[in-house]
Structures are given as structure tokens and as C-alpha cells.
Amino acid sequence: xxxxAGNKPSAESVKTxxxxxxxxxxxxxxxGRMMANAGSAMGYRFIALDPTPDAPCGQVSEQIIAAYDDRxxxxxxxxxxxxxxxxxxxxxxxxxxxxMAESYVPQGSELLYTTQHRLREKQAIEAAGxxxxxxxxxxxxxxxxxxxxxxxxxxxxxxAMGGYDGKGQWVIRSEGEIVEAYETLSRxxxxxxxxxxxxxxxxxxxxxxxxxxxxxxxxxPAENIHVDNILHLSIVPARIGEDxxxxxxxxxxxxxxxxxxxxxxxxxxxxxxxxxxFVNELAPRPHNSGHYTMEACRTSQFEQHVRAVCNxxxxxxxxxxxxxxxxxxxxxxxxxLALMARQDESAERLNVAPKVHLYGKKEAVFKRKMGHVNxxxxxTDAALEWxxxxxxWKV
Numbered sequence: 001x002x003x004x005a006g007n008k009p010s011a012e013s014v015k016t017x018x019x020x021x022x023x024x025x026x027x028x029x030x031x032g033r034m035m036a037n038a039g040s041a042m043g044y045r046f047i048a049l050d051p052t053p054d055a056p057c058g059q060v061s062e063q064i065i066a067a068y069d070d071r072x073x074x075x076x077x078x079x080x081x082x083x084x085x086x087x088x089x090x091x092x093x094x095x096x097x098x099x100m101a102e103s104y105v106p107q108g109s110e111l112l113y114t115t116q117h118r119l120r121e122k123q124a125i126e127a128a129g130x131x132x133x134x135x136x137x138x139x140x141x142x143x144x145x146x147x148x149x150x151x152x153x154x155x156x157x158x159x160a161m162g163g164y165d166g167k168g169q170w171v172i173r174s175e176g177e178i179v180e181a182y183e184t185l186s187r188x189x190x191x192x193x194x195x196x197x198x199x200x201x202x203x204x205x206x207x208x209x210x211x212x213x214x215x216x217x218x219x220x221p222a223e224n225i226h227v228d229n230i231l232h233l234s235i236v237p238a239r240i241g242e243d244x245x246x247x248x249x250x251x252x253x254x255x256x257x258x259x260x261x262x263x264x265x266x267x268x269x270x271x272x273x274x275x276x277x278f279v280n281e282l283a284p285r286p287h288n289s290g291h292y293t294m295e296a297c298r299t300s301q302f303e304q305h306v307r308a309v310c311n312x313x314x315x316x317x318x319x320x321x322x323x324x325x326x327x328x329x330x331x332x333x334x335x336x337l338a339l340m341a342r343q344d345e346s347a348e349r350l351n352v353a354p355k356v357h358l359y360g361k362k363e364a365v366f367k368r369k370m371g372h373v374n375x376x377x378x379x380t381d382a383a384l385e386w387x388x389x390x391x392x393w394k395v
């Protein structure tokens with residue numbers, strides 16, 4: 001599969017789909033669930049393709065239970081949908097290309113092809129005129145040793161495909177780790193890329209949306225804090241200067257325009273101590289760090305995605321309240337449910353409003369994302385204080 005022309009609908013074939021239309025989703029996880037909830041409120045119908053029976057999205061929409069590479073199931077999804085979107089980027093490329101030919105997929109397959117592969121993604125970001133951390137393709141231990149010599153340690157070796165939440169990567173902290181890091185990650189049989197370690201002050205993300213007619217809007221940047229390579233907190237407004245905020249939004253919109261995005265693109269960035277911005281990764285879909293928009297913005301990221309793929313005017317992205325989004329992992333579910341069943345004196349005292357979102361996953365597995373809480377507050381400090389006082393996230 002190539003990333004050439006023909007992967008996006010032409011101007012003549014762009015459709016405006018009004019409520020009452022059916023939106024098909026490749027993937028039936030929590031992102032699909034929240035998309036279906038937002039779109040159903042607008043009057044759209046949804047059907048998801050996912051191999052897991054009673055998947056999170058399948059609980060609030062119709063579901064076709066089949067593997068993602070099942071071409072006949074994908075054809076069934078196409079037959080029952082007016083438009084098709086996806087909730088995660090590791091969609092089978094051949095199925096995506098087939099759907100492009102046989103149904104209406106305004107996001108196209110080109111963006112999937114680009115963002116499924118770290119090297120292609122970095123090249124596309126650079127082509128849009130935006131900086132990424134210095135990197136090098138790695139095809140042997142000798143190449144890795146040479147690149148580590150250039151970048152210095154620490155540096156980060158990653159698989160070009162398939163990594164998420166810290167998987168598929170190795171932080172090389174000394175030359176003694178080079179051989180083990182290469183042998184461990186090369187077992188996956190995919191290309192490797194080494195990235196220079198950016199000594200960042202903060203991690204940010206910006207969710208931008210673009211419609212087929214070229215309208216682009218960005219949500220306010222979120223300041224993200226990770227624990228064990230899993231997103232823990234998204235703090236909005238981010239604790240950065242206005243100039244950095246504006247530049248982060250500008251870069252996200254520039255990438256959305258340069259890559260011809262339809263729908264959402266999540267742009268993850270590093271901010272150095274002197275305010276320089278480097279793009280780390282992209283995700284062409286709703287994103288965990290954008291969940292704060294569900295209550296804190298005039299338009300949620302999920303409604304915005306529906307608006308974009310259906311070619312409606314994009315919604316207002318203004319922030320209505322300071323907010324901290326905190327992820328709920330498997331080990332947090334029981335204490336959160338216990339808190340929900342009693343009077344929350346900390347919330348009353350701090351004047352915060354915790355909004356709980358649980359995804360309907362059957363088994364609360366340790367470190368598995370089970371939900372999130374959006375803590376609306378007079379200040380982000382008050383929200384962070386509530387999170388600290390609950391003791392839930394110390395588990």
C-alpha cells in the first residue's frame with residue numbers, strides 16, 4: 001500500500017451527512033463508545049465492528065462481532081453505514097483500502113498509512129514544517145551503536161509500528177544496553193527508530209479537528225503527566241505561557257492542514273525549559289488526553305469528530321471551566337465506586353465537580369484503562385487537591 005493520491009474523497013464526492021445517518025466505527029472500544037454517545041445525542045445511529053463480544057461501544061450501539069481483518073464483516077459494516085470512521089489507528093491497511101474503494105471513508109487511508117509507522121509519521125511532520133526530535137532509522141546493532149554515539153544517552157529505541165502506553169520501546173541509558181535493547185525490540189520483526197532524548201519541562205497535547213471543506217479548529221492544550229508510561233493526568237489550562245499555548249495550537253492546526261486530516265488529530269508535544277516545542281507523536285482519532293473536553297469545553301472532542309466526518313460546521317472549542325482529567329485504571333475501580341456511594345465531603349469543601357466516566361469493560365485488570373474522571377473546579381490546583389485527597393490514585 002502506498003500513500004499516493006486517491007486515498008481521500010475528491011471534492012465532488014464529499015458528502016454532508018445529517019442526523020439520522022448511520023456512522024460505522026472500525027473498533028468498538030471506549031473511544032467508539034464515547035463517540036456513539038455524543039453522536040446519538042445529535043440524532044446519529046452507530047454500528048461498530050469489533051472482535052470482542054459486548055465491547056464498550058457495542059453496549060451503546062449495534063455491533064458486528066468479527067476480526068478487524070475480516071473483509072466480509074467490513075463489507076457488512078459498509079453496507080449498513082452511510083459513513084465509516086475509526087477509533088484507533090492500527091486498522092488493517094488492506095481492509096481500510098477496500099472500504100475506501102467500496103464505501104465512504106472521508107478520513108481516507110493515507111493518514112492511517114502514515115501514522116501507523118513512526119518513520120513515515122516523522123517524515124510527514126517534518127514535511128509540514130514542524131520539528132521533531134532528531135531520529136535515525138536502525139537496521140543493525142552497528143547502526144544503533146553509531147546512532148547512540150551521535151545522540152548520547154539517554155536515548156529511546158522504538159519499534160516503528162505497534163507501540164502504545166510505553167510498549168515497544170527501550171530507554172537506552174548506557175552503551176552496555178545497546179545489544180540487549182536491539183535484540184529485544186528487533187524480535188517483533190518491524191523497523192526500529194532511535195530518537196534523541198529531549199530534556200523536556202512539560203508534555204503537552206493538542207487535539208485539532210479538520211472538516212472535508214478545510215475548516216480547522218484546535219482545543220486548548222492539555223498538560224499531560226504520565227505514570228509508568230500510561231497517561232495519568234491531563235491538566236487544562238496547561239501551566240504554560242500564552243505564547244507557548246498559541247504556538248502549540250498553531251503547530252497542531254498546521255499538521256492537520258499539511259496532512260489533509262479529516263476528523264481529529266491528536267498532536268503530542270514536548271516543551272523544553274526555554275519554551276521550544278517538539279512534536280513527539282500523532283494519533284488520527286479521539287485521544288485520551290482530550291477527554292477533558294467532554295464537560296469542560298463547549299464542544300467535546302467526540303462531537304467535534306462526528307461533526308468533521310459528517311461535514312458539519314465545527315463546534316466552538318472554548319474552555320468553560322478549569323479541569324483535570326484523571327485516568328481510572330483497573331486498580332482504581334473499587335475505591336472509585338466506594339467513593340461514588342458516599343457523600344464526598346472533599347468535593348463540597350473544594351467546590352469541585354467530579355464527573356465519572358466508566359467504559360463498561362468486564363474485567364478490571366491492573367493498569368488497564370477502565371474509565372476517567374473529569375474534575376471541574378475553580379482552579380486546577382483545587383482539582384489536583386481533590387485527586388490527592390481521595391487516596392484512589394495512590395493504589
